[in-house]
Amino acid sequence: MGYSSTQHDQYRQSAINGASPLQLIVMLYDGALRFMNAGLTAMRQENRFEQNEKLTRAQRIVAELMSCLDMEKGGEVAQNLMALYSYTYDQLVQGNLQDDEQAVLRAQRVMSDLRGSWVALDKESKAATATTGNGITDAAA
Numbered sequence: 001m002g003y004s005s006t007q008h009d010q011y012r013q014s015a016i017n018g019a020s021p022l023q024l025i026v027m028l029y030d031g032a033l034r035f036m037n038a039g040l041t042a043m044r045q046e047n048r049f050e051q052n053e054k055l056t057r058a059q060r061i062v063a064e065l066m067s068c069l070d071m072e073k074g075g076e077v078a079q080n081l082m083a084l085y086s087y088t089y090d091q092l093v094q095g096n097l098q099d100d101e102q103a104v105l106r107a108q109r110v111m112s113d114l115r116g117s118w119v120a121l122d123k124e125s126k127a128a129t130a131t132t133g134n135g136i137t138d139a140a141a
Helices: 005-017 021-044 048-067 071-098 101-130
Strands: none
Touching (some): 021 048, 021 071, 048 071, 071 101
16 A cells, blocks of 8 residues: 555654754755756756756755854854855756766765765764763663
8 A cells, every 4th residue: 555645745744843953964965865866867868857857956955954054153064064065066056057967976975975974973962862971871771
């Protein structure tokens, strides 16, 4: 039995509502990477309409990540992320306008690497939260 569109939307909304801020960031990366993959597939099939739609959606996610950076509080980390996001955005635009698969692959590589860092940070955060003051995890206590 398949899920209806409404059920899928409800499940997705539930996942978003229950996610930590780090998990939400990872979800944005997942979405951007999914749209990049779909854009590359459309590019290889010479479906320019689908290519443009998917790569534009990836660009919007990268732009959203850029807009969420707190340049004052984030310091050097925020500056470095802004540079990487700007590069990724530029590569997506170039890839889409020039049908340049390599540009999209470069953007994809940056986002994939950054996603891995966010996942590791999320795991470390969860481990730190689960550890009590005496170094014993809640699960072991």
